[in-house]
Amino acid sequence: MLTKLTHWSRLKSPWILHLNTGACNACDIEVVAALTPRFDVERFGILLKATPRHADVIVCTGPATRQMKDRLIRIYEQTPDPKFVIAVGACAMSGCVYRGAYNVIGGIDQVIPVDVYVPGCPVRPDAVIDGVVKLLNKLKG
Amino acid sequence: MKFQIPIGPQHPALKEPISLRMTVEGEIIRDADLRLGYNHRGLEKLAEQKTWIQNIYLTERICGICSHSHTTCYVQGVEKLMEIEPPKRGQYIRYLVSELERIHSHLLWLGVAGHEAGFDSFFMYTWRDREIVMDILEIISGNRVHYGINTIGGVRRDLDEQQVKHILDSLAILRQRSEYYQHLGTNEPSFVARLAGVGYLSREDAIALCAVGPTVRASGVPMDVRKDDPYGIYDEVPFEVCTAETCDVLGRTVVRIKELFQCYNIIEYLLKNLPTGPVAVRAPRRAKPNEVVSRYEAPRGENIHYIKSNGTDKPERLKVRAPTLGNYAATIKMLKNGFIADVPLIFAAIDPCICCAERAVALVDARSGQEKIISMNALKQLSRQVAAGNARKREAEWPL
Numbered sequence: 001m002l003t004k005l006t007h008w009s010r011l012k013s014p015w016i017l018h019l020n021t022g023a024c025n026a027c028d029i030e031v032v033a034a035l036t037p038r039f040d041v042e043r044f045g046i047l048l049k050a051t052p053r054h055a056d057v058i059v060c061t062g063p064a065t066r067q068m069k070d071r072l073i074r075i076y077e078q079t080p081d082p083k084f085v086i087a088v089g090a091c092a093m094s095g096c097v098y099r100g101a102y103n104v105i106g107g108i109d110q111v112i113p114v115d116v117y118v119p120g121c122p123v124r125p126d127a128v129i130d131g132v133v134k135l136l137n138k139l140k141g
Numbered sequence: 142m143k144f145q146i147p148i149g150p151q152h153p154a155l156k157e158p159i160s161l162r163m164t165v166e167g168e169i170i171r172d173a174d175l176r177l178g179y180n181h182r183g184l185e186k187l188a189e190q191k192t193w194i195q196n197i198y199l200t201e202r203i204c205g206i207c208s209h210s211h212t213t214c215y216v217q218g219v220e221k222l223m224e225i226e227p228p229k230r231g232q233y234i235r236y237l238v239s240e241l242e243r244i245h246s247h248l249l250w251l252g253v254a255g256h257e258a259g260f261d262s263f264f265m266y267t268w269r270d271r272e273i274v275m276d277i278l279e280i281i282s283g284n285r286v287h288y289g290i291n292t293i294g295g296v297r298r299d300l301d302e303q304q305v306k307h308i309l310d311s312l313a314i315l316r317q318r319s320e321y322y323q324h325l326g327t328n329e330p331s332f333v334a335r336l337a338g339v340g341y342l343s344r345e346d347a348i349a350l351c352a353v354g355p356t357v358r359a360s361g362v363p364m365d366v367r368k369d370d371p372y373g374i375y376d377e378v379p380f381e382v383c384t385a386e387t388c389d390v391l392g393r394t395v396v397r398i399k400e401l402f403q404c405y406n407i408i409e410y411l412l413k414n415l416p417t418g419p420v421a422v423r424a425p426r427r428a429k430p431n432e433v434v435s436r437y438e439a440p441r442g443e444n445i446h447y448i449k450s451n452g453t454d455k456p457e458r459l460k461v462r463a464p465t466l467g468n469y470a471a472t473i474k475m476l477k478n479g480f481i482a483d484v485p486l487i488f489a490a491i492d493p494c495i496c497c498a499e500r501a502v503a504l505v506d507a508r509s510g511q512e513k514i515i516s517m518n519a520l521k522q523l524s525r526q527v528a529a530g531n532a533r534k535r536e537a538e539w540p541l
Contacts, residue, residue: 019151020156020158020180021158022158022182022496023157023180023205024203024204024205024208025156025157025204025205025206025495026206026286026287027205028157029205029249029286030285033268033271033275036252036269036272037265037268038268038272050152052151063182065179065180065182067179067180067181068150068158071151071179075151096202097187097198097199097202098182098184098187098202100187101182101183101186102183102186103181103183104182104183121202121287124285
């Protein structure tokens with residue numbers, strides 16, 4: 001009964017933490033745009049949370065920079081289980097144009113495990129919504 | 142009793158990673174310190190490995206909000222190096238996109254300011270209207286954020302009659318909405334009470350600390366590269382430099398709303414006087430050895446690119462001075478003697494774009510994890526110290 005309830009609530013209200021690990025701001029703005037009236041992800045119960053301790057899903061944008069690496073791991077560890085990571089944008093997937101720069105490690109998956117990849121440079125808000133819905137379907141199954 | 146409060150790198154008030162250390166006495170900030178480098182990617186070094194054309198798309202990804210300003214600034218410089226002049230129609234379309242970007246950036250900022258002031262419905266309103274501009278940009282360039290419309294010697298896409306009509310129709314809606322925001326931003330008592338007097342920066346301080354963009358204009362200094370040192374077509378376009386005298390966050394809001402109306406006027410002028418002809422000229426692959434400084438008025442202030450060429454198809458050096466970097470010194474001044482509760486508001490008021498500004502070099506001590514940002518002089522001194530300590534090596538004979 002209780003597990004059913006937690007499962008249901010997890011599906012109906014995935015709270016997200018938006019984390020920029022060195023992105024160029026484009027994906028960040030598109031993630032925020034997904035929360036505003038035109039796209040409005042709040043209708044799926046998705047809320048933007050300020051601290052990793054309240055979040056279920058970490059929405060990561062940008063390539064992992066060396067300076068941000070330790071902070072990224074720390075934020076991942078602060079998030080309570082079960083936690084999911086969405087890598088938003090080409091940078092978070094592989095490093096995009098910054099690949100090969102001295103201060104960039106590569107994609108987010110070089111540092112923490114990633115569940116869903118959303119491609120695009122930058123991603124469209126529709127793609128962010130699609131990524132989140134795919135993650136929810138993954139949880140259902 | 143003094144306390145140090147760290148804010149960031151991940152913090153609800155900040156969308157991007159930056160760390161602020163506040164020294165506070167009770168509620169009042171006595172000192173502030175900025176820690177940078179979380180977003181440093183080594184982009185300038187990367188630019189040296191890419192060709193002139195590839196670098197357009199790299200500079201575009203310096204920043205996702207003012208992406209067009211970085212490419213335009215870069216392309217202007219490269220065109221000077223290659224001694225080519227883009228055709229008039231190409232220039233008109235280029236600066237049309239510039240002004241559209243300014244609208245989208247200012248609407249975005251208004252929303253963020255509303256959000257930081259606790260006025261979330263204002264945030265939702267402005268972001269809803271921002272989508273109109275995003276649609277126009279998508280129709281012109283094919284993408285919402287990174288337009289990729291600039292190329293060396295002009296632009297990559299042309300406008301047709303239908304697009305021009307669509308833009309003009311959308312502008313009418315935006316103009317009407319902006320009038321409402323102007324009314325709201327200057328008359329709504331609770332909003333005005335929250336913004337007035339916060340983050341005071343006097344006219345003298347603004348000049349002394351080299352503030353740029355709406356921050357300096359809100360302190361009553363009419364400084365705008367488009368007027369002071371007109372680039373492109375700005376010497377033939379009529380527009381006014383908007384200023385405010387209140388020197389606070391309210392003034393910065395008013396300046397940005399006023400600038401929105403100027404943008405609408407400029408766009409209407411550009412569309413009505415759109416010349417015919419080609420949109421781009423063919424550019425050579427190499428540039429002669431030379432150097433150039435390119436200036437551009439981005440939505441956040443003056444953007445400077447320094448480009449040095451060495452005769453190959455790649456730049457030898459690309460230096461980017463983004464407007465946010467110019468505003469950091471003024472931000473520290475604004476934060477001092479303010480309240481902790483005002484930090485997000487003051488910091489948001491310069492419209493910080495951290496990814497733009499992350500050009501510094503940070504030295505990290507691998508053993509202790511201690512990091513410090515070092516100036517060129519200190520670095521030289523350090524190298525001299527190391528050299529002086531190493532006496533044996535100094536006296537050693539050259540092996541050949």
